[in-house]
Amino acid sequence: MSEAPLAQPHPQPLPANAAKPSAETLVRSIGGLAARLSELMIKETALLKVGRSSDVAALQLAKAELARAYSGRWVQLKAVRDEFAGLAPNLTEAFRQQLDKLTATAVENEKALRRVHRATDRVLGIIARAIREQRTATTGYTKTNLPTRRGTGALGLTLDRRF
Secondary structure (H helix, E strand, O other): OOOOOOOOOOOOOOOOOOOOOOHHHHHHHHHHHHHHHHHHHHHHHHHHHOOOHHHHHHHHHHHHHHHHHHHHHHHHHHHOHHHHOOOOHHHHHHHHHHHHHHHHHHHHHHHHHHHHHHHHHHHHHHHHHHHHHHHHHOOOEOOOOOEOOOOOOOOOOOOOOOO
C-alpha cells in the first residue's frame, strides 16, 4: 500500500496576507508537524528515562514552537473542514495514522514527565524533611545546661520545575 507523503520538510508559518490554504496543504502541513513533534517527544522521553533531564531543556523551545504551529494549522483546517471530506483516501488514512502515532507518543511522553515530576517531588520532600529535622536536632544545651542561643535564621527554598 503506498501512502502519500504528508509533509514538507519544515512547514513555515503562512503570511497573514496569504490566500487561504487548501485542506490538502493543511493536512500535509499538520502531518509534518505531527511527525516532527512525535520525533521530538520520543527523544525527550528517552532522555527522561535515562535521567538526562538537563538535556531536555534544550528541546523545550522547539517543542513549544512546533505545538504552537500545530495548533494554528488545526484552526485553519477547521475553517475549511468541508474540503477535508473530498481529500484522497490514502492521504486521509496517512494523516490519521500520523495523528495516532502522535497521540501514542504524547501519552508516553506525559507518563515519563509525570514520573520525573513525582521523583522530583519525592526528592524535594526528603530534602525539606532533612532540613527540618536538622534544625530541630541542633538545638542543644551548653555546659551550664541552658539552651543555646541561635538566631532564627530564615530558610528559603525555591523550585524551578522547567526543564
